[in-house]
Amino acid sequence: MIDLHLHTSRCGHATGTVADYVDAARAAGLATVCFTDHLPLPEGWPQHYSMAREEVAAYVSDVRAAARDAAAVGGLEVLCGVEADWLPTCRPYTRDTLAALDLDMVLGSVHFLDDWAFDDPDLIERYRSVDTDALWERYFDEFADAARSRQFDVMAHPDLVKKFGARPSVEPSSLYEQAAEAMAEGGCAVEVNTAGLRKPAAEIYPSLPLLAACRRRGVPATIGSDAHDPGEVGAGGASARALLLEAGYRSVVVFRGRRAEEVAL
Ligand code: ZN
Ligand code: FE
Ligand code: FE
Ligand code: ZN
Numbered sequence: 001m002i003d004l005h006l007h008t009s010r011c012g013h014a015t016g017t018v019a020d021y022v023d024a025a026r027a028a029g030l031a032t033v034c035f036t037d038h039l040p041l042p043e044g045w046p047q048h049y050s051m052a053r054e055e056v057a058a059y060v061s062d063v064r065a066a067a068r069d070a071a072a073v074g075g076l077e078v079l080c081g082v083e084a085d086w087l088p089t090c091r092p093y094t095r096d097t098l099a100a101l102d103l104d105m106v107l108g109s110v111h112f113l114d115d116w117a118f119d120d121p122d123l124i125e126r127y128r129s130v131d132t133d134a135l136w137e138r139y140f141d142e143f144a145d146a147a148r149s150r151q152f153d154v155m156a157h158p159d160l161v162k163k164f165g166a167r168p169s170v171e172p173s174s175l176y177e178q179a180a181e182a183m184a185e186g187g188c189a190v191e192v193n194t195a196g197l198r199k200p201a202a203e204i205y206p207s208l209p210l211l212a213a214c215r216r217r218g219v220p221a222t223i224g225s226d227a228h229d230p231g232e233v234g235a236g237g238a239s240a241r242a243l244l245l246e247a248g249y250r251s252v253v254v255f256r257g258r259r260a261e262e263v264a265l
C-alpha cells in the first residue's frame with residue numbers, strides 16, 4: 001500500500017521527524033511513501049501554516065537522504081513532494097517556487113477562500129456567517145481552477161469543504177461532475193485522503209459519488225493519510241482501498257520525478 005501525503009514537524013503544526021515517519025511507514029508495511037510538507041506561502045500571507053522559507057532546502061535534502069537510506073535497506077520507497085496552496089492571485093510565486101525544487105510530486109490544495117483558511121479549526125466561527133450552498137459552489141469553483149492550472153500533479157482532499165460538517169441542502173452532483181471534468185482536463189490525479197475519517201466530516205475526502213465521477217472520466221487516483229503525527233502513517237489505508245474499488249478503480253498511481261506510474265490496488 002502507498003501513502004503519498006505526510007507532514008513533519010517542519011510545518012509547525014505536525015509532530016515527528018522524517019526518520020520517525022519512515023520508521024512508522026516500515027512498521028505499517030507500506031511500499032511507498034511521499035513526504036508533502038506545506039510549501040511556504042508568499043509574503044503577506046500567514047506564515048504559520050507552512051515550513052519557513054529557509055527550511056525548504058533542508059527539508060528536501062533530509063527527505064532525499066532518508067530515501068537513499070531506505071533504498072539501501074530495501075522494502076520501502078521514500079519520495080519527496082510538497083503540498084502547495086492554490087492561490088489564484090499568486091500564480092507566478094507558486095510556479096517559480098515549485099520550479100526551483102527537485103520534487104517527485106506536488107499536491108494542490110484549496111485551503112483558502114480569499115483570505116479565509118476555511119479548514120483551520122481556529123476560524124470555524126466564520127461558517128456561521130456564510131451560506132453553505134454558496135460556500136460549496138465557491139469552493140468547487142476554486143477547486144476547478146486549481147485543477148486546470150497545471151501547477152499540481154494531484155488535487156488533495158477534494159471535498160475538504162465538508163471537514164467541519166457543513167453540507168449543502170441537495171446532493172451536489174453537478175459540482176462533483178465539474179470537479180472531475182476539471183481534473184481530467186488539467187491532467188491531474190485525485191487524492192483519496194483518509195484524514196476526513198479523523199475529522200467531524202467522519203468520511204474520506206472525496207465522497208464516493210465524487211470519486212466515481214473521477215473514475216468515469218479516467219482521472220487517476222492516489223492515496224494519502226495526511227499524517228501530522230507518525231502514528232497516522234497509513235491510517236485508513238484499507239478504507240481508502242475499499243472506496244477506490246467501490247468507485248471502480250483497479251489501480252492507483254505513484255509520482256516519481258513528477259511522472260505518474262501505475263500500481264495495482
Ligand atoms: Zn498541515
Ligand atoms: Fe491540506
Ligand atoms: Fe496535508
Ligand atoms: Zn493537507
